[in-house]
Amino acid sequence: MTSSELAQKKIDAFVRDQLQPEAMLDFACHAALPVALNTELLHFLRVNFFLDESPALPYTAEFELLFSPLCREIDEDLYEVEPAIRDILLQRLYAMDRGERLQKVATLLWQYLDRYSSWDQRVELARAQQLTALNFLDPAKAEAWLAEVEAEVTKGAIVQRDWSIAMRQEISDRSRVGCNLHLIHRSSFVFYAPQGF
Amino acid sequence: MKESLQRLDLLWNFFQKLRVRRFELGIDDYMALHRSLQAGFGWSSRQVFLELCISLWAKSRSEQETLSALFEQLMPSEEQWIYVIPQDQEQQSGEQSWTRGETINRFNSTPKESAENTSGGEVSVSETRGFLPQTEVKSGLPPISIQGVKVAEQPFLFVPQLPVTYREVAQTWRRLKRPIRLGAPTELDLAATLERRCRLGVGMPVVLRPRQRNVSRLLLLVDRQGSMTPFDALCTEVCEAIQKAGRLGETAIYYFHNVPAAGADDRILKNLNGQLFPVLDSILPQIPPLLGGYLYTDRSLLEYRPLQQVLEDYGRDAFIMIVSDGGAARQSYRISRLLDTIAFMKGLRTYSSNYVWLNPLPRNYWQNTTAGQIARHVPMFAMNREEMETAVNVLRGQQYGDIMERPL
Numbered sequence: 001m002t003s004s005e006l007a008q009k010k011i012d013a014f015v016r017d018q019l020q021p022e023a024m025l026d027f028a029c030h031a032a033l034p035v036a037l038n039t040e041l042l043h044f045l046r047v048n049f050f051l052d053e054s055p056a057l058p059y060t061a062e063f064e065l066l067f068s069p070l071c072r073e074i075d076e077d078l079y080e081v082e083p084a085i086r087d088i089l090l091q092r093l094y095a096m097d098r099g100e101r102l103q104k105v106a107t108l109l110w111q112y113l114d115r116y117s118s119w120d121q122r123v124e125l126a127r128a129q130q131l132t133a134l135n136f137l138d139p140a141k142a143e144a145w146l147a148e149v150e151a152e153v154t155k156g157a158i159v160q161r162d163w164s165i166a167m168r169q170e171i172s173d174r175s176r177v178g179c180n181l182h183l184i185h186r187s188s189f190v191f192y193a194p195q196g197f
Numbered sequence: 198m199k200e201s202l203q204r205l206d207l208l209w210n211f212f213q214k215l216r217v218r219r220f221e222l223g224i225d226d227y228m229a230l231h232r233s234l235q236a237g238f239g240w241s242s243r244q245v246f247l248e249l250c251i252s253l254w255a256k257s258r259s260e261q262e263t264l265s266a267l268f269e270q271l272m273p274s275e276e277q278w279i280y281v282i283p284q285d286q287e288q289q290s291g292e293q294s295w296t297r298g299e300t301i302n303r304f305n306s307t308p309k310e311s312a313e314n315t316s317g318g319e320v321s322v323s324e325t326r327g328f329l330p331q332t333e334v335k336s337g338l339p340p341i342s343i344q345g346v347k348v349a350e351q352p353f354l355f356v357p358q359l360p361v362t363y364r365e366v367a368q369t370w371r372r373l374k375r376p377i378r379l380g381a382p383t384e385l386d387l388a389a390t391l392e393r394r395c396r397l398g399v400g401m402p403v404v405l406r407p408r409q410r411n412v413s414r415l416l417l418l419v420d421r422q423g424s425m426t427p428f429d430a431l432c433t434e435v436c437e438a439i440q441k442a443g444r445l446g447e448t449a450i451y452y453f454h455n456v457p458a459a460g461a462d463d464r465i466l467k468n469l470n471g472q473l474f475p476v477l478d479s480i481l482p483q484i485p486p487l488l489g490g491y492l493y494t495d496r497s498l499l500e501y502r503p504l505q506q507v508l509e510d511y512g513r514d515a516f517i518m519i520v521s522d523g524g525a526a527r528q529s530y531r532i533s534r535l536l537d538t539i540a541f542m543k544g545l546r547t548y549s550s551n552y553v554w555l556n557p558l559p560r561n562y563w564q565n566t567t568a569g570q571i572a573r574h575v576p577m578f579a580m581n582r583e584e585m586e587t588a589v590n591v592l593r594g595q596q597y598g599d600i601m602e603r604p605l
Binding site for chain 2: 077106107110111123134138148158
């Protein structure tokens with residue numbers, strides 16, 4: 001079984017356990033955009049995109065997603081969505097409206113980092129998040145910024161070599177979002193009736 | 198007619214979104230805004246209308262922030278909110294005045310429409326007022342600028358929307374009182390004054406008595422980190438509201454991780470004969486009280502104090518509230534955690550019998566978890582307004598036998 005198939009199985013299992021399967025899957029798609037999540041950022045994603053839906057997602061949706069197989073805890077109050085799962089979820093987010101919602105989530109991420117983030121002391125994480133957001137808003141600009149950093153790393157002016165390699169991979173992976181729409185569309189997800197129905 | 202309906206629709210939508218965010222607003226509040234508009238308030242500009250909404254509907258700083266953010270999202274832009282100076286009025290008064298009809302027209306246009314009227318639904322970030330400023334350098338990595346990038350113009354809401362509000366918690370916990378008259382006599386005792394006047398039949402000075410004070414003490418024991426991390430904002434809000442606005446005589450807060458006391462003698466579990474999902478009912482009387490553990494004075498769980506010392510200082514005859522998910526978040530059932538918890542609760546009872554447990558998860562998440570079993574023995578309530586009201590009632594002495602299957 002490929003990592004992509006395994007990821008799809010995990011997503012299907014997650015959806016199957018939910019009372020609001022489609023809304024929860026959409027929520028997971030939004031949460032897949034940042035390279036890492038904290039509870040506050042996830043809360044703001046729900047508040048801004050899922051509170052006015054009918055029915056709205058309750059606050060328990062946040063912990064259900066964080067403690068689901070889709071996320072793993074990598075530090076105190078820091079979680080990440082597995083890369084293979086993230087790819088699928090981001091494709092779906094793009095497929096919602098050909099990238100419009102994806103841009104909104106990226107804008108929210110940027111605004112959050114700019115105004116409220118508690119990652120000021122973790123500059124590499126903050127930059128990774130900013131670069132991810134910028135990559136969805138203006139890929140050329142993100143590419144140019146990263147190329148500049150890589151050049152500085154080569155010269156030895158910047159020490160974050162591992163970081164730049166990881167981000168190159170991230171930018172490369174994310175650039176595929178929107179290109180593989182034939183692999184993923186809304187009907188490919190199986191929605192199960194909530195328990196008791 | 199159509200414009201009027203559109204305007205009502207926009208206002209009503211705004212009002213409903215506030216209600217979804219737990220603003221305590223009723224139809225009277227909605228009509229208050231209408232009456233204010235009819236009286237001529239709030240027409241002159243977008244900012245003035247926002248201030249009117251804030252003054253009528255927002256009752257705290259956080260509500261003000263939420264309302265402002267939603268207003269930014271829903272209402273037409275400032276440029277759309279223009280006014281005209283009617284010639285006849287200008288001639289009469291010599292001053293500018295706002296034309297209500299024109300304002301209504303502008304007010305009717307939706308954000309989408311207004312976005313379409315500007316640069317094709319997008320706005321250059323560099324044109325907005327410090328919308329996405331450049332970041333500052335903090336490491337070897339250079340700053341990333343988003344200057345000039347075109348992004349959708351949508352202000353986002355960055356105010357937490359919790360299932361209970363600060364005000365709801367404060368109002369609920371203000372009912373927890375242990376009134377005692379203390380201090381110098383400064384309050385008129387009307388009944389005693391009348392009684393003395395009637396008894397003696399002559400005019401006498403009034404009878405004074407000390408004022409009533411709430412001397413209730415509350416000890417908060419809060420589970421932190423691990424499975425409680427997603428509920429940190431909610432628990433913090435609830436505890437802060439109780440401490441700062443609950444008007445209790447004295448409150449103390451200590452933290453723990455998973456269980457306040459650990460290390461109960463598990464040999465007692467052998468009597469359960471290896472059940473798959475054992476319950477403690479049959480050995481409940483044999484579980485000895487447990488007070489060997491540490492509580493932390495800080496949220497990072499670094500500075501600790503012995504549990505027994507804390508209970509000596511704050512626990513005697515105090516109200517005690519435990520905040521924990523009891524294993525419900527991870528949907529786990531661990532008999533050792535249940536045993537430690539029950540042993541701790543028995544130890545706690547030697548200091549005070551006034552205790553409740555608040556669980557940040559709704560009741561349907563407790564089933565088949567350690568929390569579900571704890572709730573059979575300890576008065577446990579979900580962290581919403583209705584259940585917190587019941588929790589306060591229990592602390593005030595209401596019988597709670599029907600709440601639990603097997604009280605300790």
